[in-house]
Amino acid sequence: MSCSSLFLLFIFTLHIHFLVPTSGKFLPFQRCAPFVCGDQKISYPFKHNERPSYCGYPGYELDCDGGNLTLLSMESLKYQVIHMDSSEQILKVTRLDLLKDICRGTPVNTTLNSSLFNYASHYLNATLFYNCNSPSTPQPDRFSCPASGDGYFAFKVDPPSKLHKLCNFSVFVPFIPILEGSKSANISRDTVRDILKNGFEITWIANTSLCENCTKSGGRCGYNWTRQEFSCFCRDKAYPTTCPAPSGMYARVTVAN
Template sequence: MDLIMPCSSLFLLFIFSLHIHFLVPASSEFQPFRECTPFICGGQEISYPFRHNGQPNHCGYPGYKLDCDRDNLTLLSMESLEYQVIHMFRSEQILKVARTDLSKDVCLGRYVNTTLNSSLFNYTSSYLHSALFYNCNSSSTPRPYRFSCPKSGYGYFALKVDLANPLHEPCKFSVFVPILPIETQGLQSSKGSDNSTTISPATMTKVLKSGFEITWIANTSLCENCIESGGRCGYNWTRQEFNCFCRDKAYPTTCPGPSGMYAKVVVANLWFSIS
């Protein structure tokens, strides 16, 4: 009988040590660990290298800030434009995004090219150099995917353009917007009397709402190991380096195992419960 009690105690100590983090009161957790809890928006997780705009800067890599609007849409603001983040492919570091202005109406009030912050994002290889052309001469050479807007008149969408010289002579404005090749299947058009193919602005908006893919440049290779160790990924803006925020403090890469402060908490709680 005397041998059974010590063995039981050791077994309990082992079990409690495996779940050590549950014994640390939330109030005593390291503040950045609490602050950098992943933010859920519309079924998508906003976490490192991104941070929700309501979180402190150290929860994300510099420049990677996302918002969540009242409709539970994840939004990215960049270069004077706003994009809806349709989906995140974390293993490939890819975001599928769509311009919010073109997702509402292809008849724009201001003509701004789609431009990425090249220090933060790149285009993926699978997109077409496409552009919208506005305020075009109606008697110009027949074009594919022509549409009409109330204020700017005739316009058209071109799937492949020369980005170095995108403006076509008969039109006053052009807007570069990439498109995935698969989305061209949605460009159903009808042939007009002048042999031009026309498309409704609503159809054009639907196609552009499908979005395109961009990759984020920030290196997140250390983050997976940090999460597996029970930590939350963050960034030290002073030292300009990755941090793994754990329940007790910040570490360079991963949280330590069940030792140190946490082991002392387990032993104290277990001793109190069996004594």
């Protein structure tokens, strides 16, 4: 093969090489892709609990139980994520332990990590009372547990109330109302469970304003733990806010006549 032919072959190969976009070799870019759990698409500030810490904002970890349930762990409890609204920064959640059986739920109050979440505005306060000593009390609604006897599902109960004295322990549970309180003295524990199953809404506090522009530029949102600030992971490396313009990924070689 002549020297001129070799030169033209080299130029052709170089031309083809630089027309192909660079592949996603930057490890954080590869590892921090959004993931789907059931019908929920999860992305920054949240991350899968098995992914590297830099994929999400500190404290916002979700688990995907068997590929169907999206779970949030917080303050010793697990919550099922029913719905996620990224535009409004809202999670609709419900306590996982009470979904199975309110009589076998964990006897602790529902408590948010106030540095990560706030309650949304439209919810009601309720209290589950367990192991109570007064079966004749007509209000609030009474249910029965096989092991601990009578319990009560009460709304807006103050600590000095009669139920706090009659029952051995209580659990605070917020919820979004789907029906009016029962008018009778008795209510089934399945009915209470269905009310709580509807869940309640919480808002996340983390600032995600930079993430939208990062995503639009072809990057994936993440967190720089060293600098404690947002980071945009692109195909080649991390940038403070957005990835370079796509035209920077190509190069053409022209040969002068």
